[in-house]
Amino acid sequence: MKLLFVSSECAPFAKTGGLGDVVGALPKALARRGHDVRIVMPLYGGQPSLRWDELRRLDGTLTVPLGFGPVRCAIRAGNLRVAGGATAPAPRIYFLEHHGYFDRPFLYGSPTDAFGDNLDRFAFLARGALTLCYALNWIPDVVNAHDWQAALASVYLNTVEWSHPLHGAASVLTVHNLAFQGEFDPRQLWRAGLGTEHLHGRGLEHFGALNLLKGGLFHATLLSTVSPGYAREIQQGEHGCGLDSVLRERAADLRGILNGIDDDEWDPARDPLIAQRFSRDDLAGKAACKAALQREAGLPVRADVPLVAWVGRFAYQKGIDVVAHALMGLVHDDAQYVFLGTGDPKAEQWLAELAARHPQRLRVFAGFDPAQAHRIEAGADLFLMPSRFEPCGLNQMYSQRYGTLPIVRRTGGLADTVRNCDERTGSGTGFVLDDLTPSSLYDTVRWALATWRERPSLFAAMRREAMSLDWSWSRFAGDYEQLYIDAWERRRGQRWRG
Numbered sequence: 001m002k003l004l005f006v007s008s009e010c011a012p013f014a015k016t017g018g019l020g021d022v023v024g025a026l027p028k029a030l031a032r033r034g035h036d037v038r039i040v041m042p043l044y045g046g047q048p049s050l051r052w053d054e055l056r057r058l059d060g061t062l063t064v065p066l067g068f069g070p071v072r073c074a075i076r077a078g079n080l081r082v083a084g085g086a087t088a089p090a091p092r093i094y095f096l097e098h099h100g101y102f103d104r105p106f107l108y109g110s111p112t113d114a115f116g117d118n119l120d121r122f123a124f125l126a127r128g129a130l131t132l133c134y135a136l137n138w139i140p141d142v143v144n145a146h147d148w149q150a151a152l153a154s155v156y157l158n159t160v161e162w163s164h165p166l167h168g169a170a171s172v173l174t175v176h177n178l179a180f181q182g183e184f185d186p187r188q189l190w191r192a193g194l195g196t197e198h199l200h201g202r203g204l205e206h207f208g209a210l211n212l213l214k215g216g217l218f219h220a221t222l223l224s225t226v227s228p229g230y231a232r233e234i235q236q237g238e239h240g241c242g243l244d245s246v247l248r249e250r251a252a253d254l255r256g257i258l259n260g261i262d263d264d265e266w267d268p269a270r271d272p273l274i275a276q277r278f279s280r281d282d283l284a285g286k287a288a289c290k291a292a293l294q295r296e297a298g299l300p301v302r303a304d305v306p307l308v309a310w311v312g313r314f315a316y317q318k319g320i321d322v323v324a325h326a327l328m329g330l331v332h333d334d335a336q337y338v339f340l341g342t343g344d345p346k347a348e349q350w351l352a353e354l355a356a357r358h359p360q361r362l363r364v365f366a367g368f369d370p371a372q373a374h375r376i377e378a379g380a381d382l383f384l385m386p387s388r389f390e391p392c393g394l395n396q397m398y399s400q401r402y403g404t405l406p407i408v409r410r411t412g413g414l415a416d417t418v419r420n421c422d423e424r425t426g427s428g429t430g431f432v433l434d435d436l437t438p439s440s441l442y443d444t445v446r447w448a449l450a451t452w453r454e455r456p457s458l459f460a461a462m463r464r465e466a467m468s469l470d471w472s473w474s475r476f477a478g479d480y481e482q483l484y485i486d487a488w489e490r491r492r493g494q495r496w497r498g
């Protein structure tokens with residue numbers, strides 16, 4: 001199949017979270033299954049791993065029609081990186097080079113405010129991706145739009161593309177996090193090149209606002225999200241973020257497919273970013289990684305103390321407020337904690353103050369550093385991820401792969417991917433709590449620490465079980481393939497004969 005991914009993020013070029021990891025990895029697994037996959041994303045400035053000079057600039061300019069007139073941009077092209085010896089071609093990735101829109105230090109806005117022109121920027125991405133197909137003379141069978149930033153691609157295929165070749169393309173909208181919907185002033189819709197006839201409750205309007213994700217949810221041929229658990233949860237009020245009725249209406253068209261992880265990037269036996277490589281059968285390297293992490297964090301270098309880590313956004317979604325409360329008690333116990341993250345400035349400050357009071361126990365790195373995330377996953381014993389809701393979550397999978405047992409809340413993708421410690425059978429891959437309160441989190445962390453200290457053989461068995469799990473994309477790419485075939489057949493009303 002010819003598959004077009006439209007996304008605002010793609011690792012390693014630019015990512016702020018799981019969306020980037022997925023778009024950087026799934027296309028490679030689909031290419032291995034024989035598909036022609038291409039990705040379109042913005043050419044951002046200020047991203048150390050997005051090296052403009054390493055990308056080829058294509059001849060000519062692309063003219064993208066938006067409501068306020070044509071917008072021109074250049075196109076750069078590159079490829080996703082695949083491991084040496086790969087047999088399938090590396091998927092091609094095209095970057096829309098528009099300096100005014102994308103050469104900024106952040107992807108979506110400063111830590112406190114979204115950019116005021118995000119509607120223009122992401123309408124440009126969605127329409128630009130489709131316009132590029134004509135310039136390349138390459139008409140995809142399916143367009144997979146990711147999150148609100150690309151959701152307009154599904155809307156355009158049903159509207160402005162009417163009677164053009166792209167109208168035959170099916171679309172799939174993948175929801176990575178329903179909490180982010182792309183809401184704007186409805187009076188601005190014309191800027192995206194769409195008329196007010198689309199501003200209604202079964203289109204782009206939601207309680208008086210222009211809501212790009214909702215438009216995509218109604219217009220896409222089929223829908224997907226990133227775990228079976230989250231697919232169920234978002235159809236209910238508690239996690240539906242106001243769109244649960246839309247999702248219930250389209251329940252038959254919504255699939256939950258678990259994310260995989262990129263083996264080229266996340267494999268402790270091959271990872272060039274960690275102090276010493278290791279595997280399930282040879283954990284000597286993991287001890288070396290722990291000592292290296294303790295040194296890096298300025299903590300006492302001790303093998304006899306458990307090391308608990310956090311890598312992720314300091315956000316209410318992730319339960320950082322509850323973690324902060326529980327930590328006040330936990331730092332009095334003989335254990336070490338390393339945090340890497342950015343987000344809520346109050347949480348950052350609070351954690352920094354607590355770390356200053358307990359420098360032997362807690363170290364907080366404020367920032368976004370993918371290489372450091374690898375060192376932390378490799379060096380820690382336990383990983384904290386007690387999210388309020390979690391569409392899929394990747395860090396708990398990386399953690400299990402690196403023998404770092406996750407402590408998670410039973411929600412969304414976390415419930416689908418972590419098996420609670422069962423002392424009776426001596427098995428499990430992590431520690432699971434149900435209620436997110438400081439005391440239940442405190443108790444669960446204490447339980448995990450006690451298991452590490454007092455039942456080392458159980459901990460080792462769990463570590464082995466966790467490291468044996470297969471999270472590779474090859475497990476899940478087939479489900480996406482079926483989703484694309486079903487979407488194409490729905491759109492065309494005929495059988496796919498690939």
Ligand code: ADP
Nearest residue numbers: 017018312340341367368369370373393394395
């Ligand atoms: P979300 O997308 O909700 O933020 P996920 O667990 O799905 O959460 O994905 C987060 C991704 O972003 C992971 O690859 C994680 O390692 C990475 N990440 C998050 N925060 C940081 C950080 N401060 N530094 C480096 N990587 C980070």
